[in-house]
Amino acid sequence: MDIEILERSEHKLSFIVEDISVEMANAIRRIIISEIPVMAIDEVIVLKNDSPLYDEIIAHRLGMIPLTTDLEAYKLPRDCSCGGFGCALCQVSLTCEVTNTTNTTLEVYSGDLKSNDPQIVPVNSEIPIVKIGKNNQLIVEAYAILGKSKDHVKWQAVSNIFYRFFPEIEFDDEQCKKCSDKCVVSRMCPEKLYDFSAGKMPKLLEDYWKTCTLCKSCERDCPEKAIKVGNRDNTYIFSLESDGVLPFATVLEMAFTIFLEKIDEFVERLDALELES
Numbered sequence: 001m002d003i004e005i006l007e008r009s010e011h012k013l014s015f016i017v018e019d020i021s022v023e024m025a026n027a028i029r030r031i032i033i034s035e036i037p038v039m040a041i042d043e044v045i046v047l048k049n050d051s052p053l054y055d056e057i058i059a060h061r062l063g064m065i066p067l068t069t070d071l072e073a074y075k076l077p078r079d080c081s082c083g084g085f086g087c088a089l090c091q092v093s094l095t096c097e098v099t100n101t102t103n104t105t106l107e108v109y110s111g112d113l114k115s116n117d118p119q120i121v122p123v124n125s126e127i128p129i130v131k132i133g134k135n136n137q138l139i140v141e142a143y144a145i146l147g148k149s150k151d152h153v154k155w156q157a158v159s160n161i162f163y164r165f166f167p168e169i170e171f172d173d174e175q176c177k178k179c180s181d182k183c184v185v186s187r188m189c190p191e192k193l194y195d196f197s198a199g200k201m202p203k204l205l206e207d208y209w210k211t212c213t214l215c216k217s218c219e220r221d222c223p224e225k226a227i228k229v230g231n232r233d234n235t236y237i238f239s240l241e242s243d244g245v246l247p248f249a250t251v252l253e254m255a256f257t258i259f260l261e262k263i264d265e266f267v268e269r270l271d272a273l274e275l276e277s
């Protein structure tokens with residue numbers, strides 16, 4: 001397997017993977033989107049709520065706030081020695097106590113949540129939760145646990161992940177009749193991947209594969225059939241977006257760890273079946 005990073009920032013990662021099957025690419029995507037545990041608020045005790053919103057709506061909003069996650073320090077409640085009851089190894093407490101002493105309405109933000117572990121805090125302190133009026137109060141106690149997104153989307157480790165086939169376009173110079181301004185290719189390509197500035201023959205941009213969506217409109221619309229759109233075998237461009245709950249390196253590392261665990265479990269079950277028969 002060969003990997004080449006195309007773009008890497010705090011919230012976005014894209015890379016090319018070569019020499020893997022489409023089944024493997026899809027397995028990686030599915031594990032990343034649904035199997036990597038991250039922290040999210042799962043239980044809320046509302047002690048005082050003077051806001052116009054119901055307790056349930058505030059609890060739901062708190063659950064959807066992305067929290068930074070430390071996978072070394074915490075266990076999934078079902079794997080914890082406390083049996084899922086809730087202890088310092090599987091649960092983090094966050095409290096929010098806001099009193100509006102101003103003369104106008106006051107917005108309560110995710111930054112008002114005080115965590116008992118500085119490693120587990122909202123990724124952004126400016127996520128609005130609710131507005132409260134003059135002299136009103138919001139007091140809540142919330143408990144965050146590790147969970148997986150196959151149980152609830154609030155535990156999703158990435159905001160988005162997708163892969164696409166690596167585009168390969170073949171342009172036949174001899175077949176092209178240099179239709180120039182009549183050339184439909186220039187008008188039809190939604191990504192504007194053809195350049196006409198150098199002459200009458202359209203020139204394919206060198207990095208066309210970065211934006212080509214394989215829509216095939218050029219292949220379909222060229223009257224001379226001079227263009228062939230295809231994709232490179234076993235090569236995929238992955239794109240990931242993150243809200244910051246886990247670094248990308250941890251996400252990828254965890255994806256392969258979980259993949260290997262699943263293979264081991266599969267082999268174990270297969271062995272057990274063979275013994276039975």
Ligand SMILES: [Zn+2]
Nearest residue numbers: 080082087090
């Ligand atoms: Zn525990």
